[in-house]
Amino acid sequence: MIKAAGLRTHYCAEVTAQLVGEKASLCGWVNSVRDHGEHLSFVDIRDHTGTVQIVTERNPELRTESAIRAVGVVARRPEGTDNPHIASGEVELREASIELLGPAAVTPFTIGGHTEVEESTRLRYRYLDLRRERMQSNLRTRAKVNQAIRTAMERQGFCEVETPLLWTPTPEGAREFLVPSRLQPGNFYVLPQSPQIAKQLLMVGGFDRYYQIARCLRDEDLRADRQFEFTQLDMEASFVTQHDVRAFITEVIVEVVRATRGAELEGIGQITWFEAMDRYGVDKPDLRFGSPLVDLTELLGQGDIRAFAAPCVKGIKAPTSEPLSRSRLDALVERAKSLGAKGLAWFRVVEGDGGATLESPLAKFLDEQRTAAFIEALGLQVGDLALAVADGWETAVKVLGQIRLDLGRPGLDHSELHFLWVVDFPLFEGLDEDGNPVSAHHPFTMPNEEDFGLLDTDPLRVRSQSYDLVLNGxxxxxxxIRIHRGDIQAKIFEVIGIDPDEAASRFGFLLDAFRYGAPPHGGFAFGIDRLAAMMSGEENIREVIAFPKTQSGLDPLTNAPKPVAQGVLDLVGLTVKARR
RNA sequence: GGACCUGUGGUGCAGCUCGGAGUGCACGCCGGCCUGUCAAGCCGGAGGUCGCGGGUUCAAAUCCCGUCAGGUCCGCCA
Incomplete structure (x- = not known):
């Protein structure tokens, strides 16, 4: 590391036995003060690398968290006083003088040490919270993620291009943040929900491998994994297939895991959307644990058992070894009903006369042979719990998939990383109020060529050339891959019920651009906040964002949003209506 | 728009079911002692409108209603 020429000669972690006898100048914050009378005081100085003990005279002015500079000589500690818990524990700074650079008032909470602090308090004093080890570590991990992304993208020949933050309203997709125009009063820009259209224009513009670490803004409700503003690796490439795009991104992920974990990732597995839904009941399966759904339609859905008389019967071996009480089972049944199932059947596997057998309100409907087949199909052993749902395919897999997650999550290992590609998503999902199919991704998504014929006959069965990247659920x-041909795009607009005039008014500039030699192209974008959170072992993206908003969209540090003066509104031609 | 959880000195909690004086614990803070501690220790002290408003009651941190704030989730996020 290059030595700063300023006030500091070393970081705390560099102060080790190798420096004994040398003069050192350390800068940082007072982590703790231990006075032993007037003539002996231990002051721990802290920077982001660690702490060093300074031996000095008592100074009542030196309050915890003051910014200081300490100049002294690195010395071996006296016999028997080493501190094995810190990197500098064999040495201390002696003959030291401490310069008080920035005296600190009493802080609202402890920065060093192990005190838990409620998140709302941390956010109100975020500048202090950032000094704590957790945030120092998380934001530095995030910086490594960014660095690794740039390294991998540059290595693959991608060119970083910035796109506008002041963009044009597009009445599709997420709600956009409005920005009033001063020079054109009554007109508005929006903040981009993603650089989607801009990057497709870059493809027409000949930047055939583009990337950007891009801020995106969506005026939608917040969650543990969603903020108004978030950061994506946004990329797009021309003259490529979906396999190429996934290979580019896989390379990025390998580099990120290398940079943050020092581990070599052996590629990323792949599953089709249908298989993900059929086996795990979600399009983003968490494969850190097993318990896939098993089809029991043939075994149980023959109609002779009323509870299972349905087009589809799915079962799972519960992903928990904890024995569930009757009331817990009843709660599971209620949970299944609230998720839309008609019911939930449960079976405890117990030791019977002739080996394992089932204990359940429905056990009496299964003869010996079907009981054995049931146990075999789910791979059950004595002590296991099996659950089954009978319904339409979609309901059966979704309900059981959610219950699989409810039961399986508590035992998860957060250091484990399970990346997964989900491919072959359907092009449309459901119908709108006019009976037209709704684009699952966006209307520029290329259908799977094998399914072109279905666009007219059975559009909901058309697969698309789209793919998701999933990490631990x-x-x-x-x-x-995007549509670059006008005829295919016109066909899609026709299917989803957008007439040519409407298409022209919404996306005219993009469709115009595509008239001048549009290359085939496709791309990807992933959330850096979520990736950084996972790499930091956090379950909430606020923990990897320096200054996040609360769930109601307020900034606890600045108290934004706030009213503005009438004069400011006049400039942009706005009037604020009285609140109801 | 909806469901659930939380709100008690500066910080983190307990107390709330079963109403009875602001009661308790840990950290921090203030004063004193202390020459080898390291989440220092010992002695003493200060600090609270129990988020806010209303109701029930002889009496409310505790029960009821409303409201605000924080969180988790549903809706929403092409």
Whole structure:
């Protein structure tokens, strides 16, 4: 590391036995003061690398968290006084003088040490919270993620291009933040929900491998994994297939894991959307644990058992070894009903006369042979719990998939990383109020060529050339090959019920651009906040964001949003209506 | 828009079911002692409108209603 020429000669972690006898100048904050009378005081100085003990005279002015500079000589500690818990524990700074650079008032909470502090308090004093080890570590991990992304993208020949923050309203997708125009009063820009259209224009513009670490803004409700503003790796490439795009992104992920964990990731597995839904009941399966759904339609859905008379019967071996009480089971049944199932059947596997057998209100409907087949199909052993849902395919897999997650999550290992590609998403999901199919991704997503014929006959069965990247059950990002041909785009607009005039008014500039030699292209974007959170072992992206908003969209540090003066509103031609 | 959880000295909690004086614990803060501690220790002290408003009651941190704030989730996030 290059030595700063300023007030500091070393960081705390560099102060080791190798420096004994040398003069050192350390800068940082007072972590703790231990006075032993007037003539002996231990002051721990802290920077982001660690702490060093300074031996000095008592100074009542030196309050915890004051910014200081300490100049002294690195010395071996007396026999028997080493501190094995810190890197500098064999030495201390002696003959030291401490310069008080920035005296500190009493802080609202402890910065060093192990005190838990409520998140709302941490956010109100975020500048102090940032000094704590957790945030120092998380934000530095995030910086490594950014660095690794740039390294991998540059290595693959991608060119970083910035796109506008002041963009044009597009009445599709997420709600946008409005920005009033001063020079054109009554007109508005919006902040981009993503650089999607801009990057497709860059493809027409010949930047055939583009990337950007891009801020995106969406005026939607906040969650543990969602803030108004978030950061994506946004990328797009021309003359590529979906396999190429996934290979580019896989390379990035490998580099990120290398930079943050020092581990070599052996590629990323792949599963189709249908298989993910059919086996795990979600399009972002968490594969840190097993318990896939098993099809029991043939075994149980023959109609002879009323509870299972349905088009689809799915079962799982519960992903928990904890024996569940009758009331817990009843709660599970209620949970299944609230998720839309008609019911939930449970079976405890117990030791019977002739080996394992089932204990359940429904056990009496299963003869010996079907009991054995049931146990076999789910791979059950004595002590296991099995659950089954009978319904339409979609309801059966979704309900059981959610219950699988409810039961499986508590035992998860947070240091484990399970990346997964989910491919072959359907092009449309459901119908709108006019009976037209709704684009699952966005209307520029290329259909799977094998399914072109279905666009007219059975559009809901058309697969798309789109793909998601999943990490431990979190959707990290998604991408697709885009439509670059006018005839296919016109066909899609026709299917989803957008007439040519409407298409022209909404996306005219993009469709115009595509008339001048549009290359085939596709891309991807993934959430850096979510990736950084996972790499930091955090379950909330606020922990990897320096200054986040609360769930109601307030900034606890600045108290934004706030009213503005009438004169400011006049400039942009706005009037604020009285609140109801 | 909806469901659930939380709100008690500066910080983190307990107390709330079963109403009875602001009661307790840990950290921090203030004063004193202390020449080898390291989350220093010992002695003493200060600090609270129990988020806010209303109701029930002889009596409310505790029960009821409303409201605000924080969190988790549903809706929403092409």
């Amino acid at each position: 979190w959707e990290l990002g998604s991408g697709s």
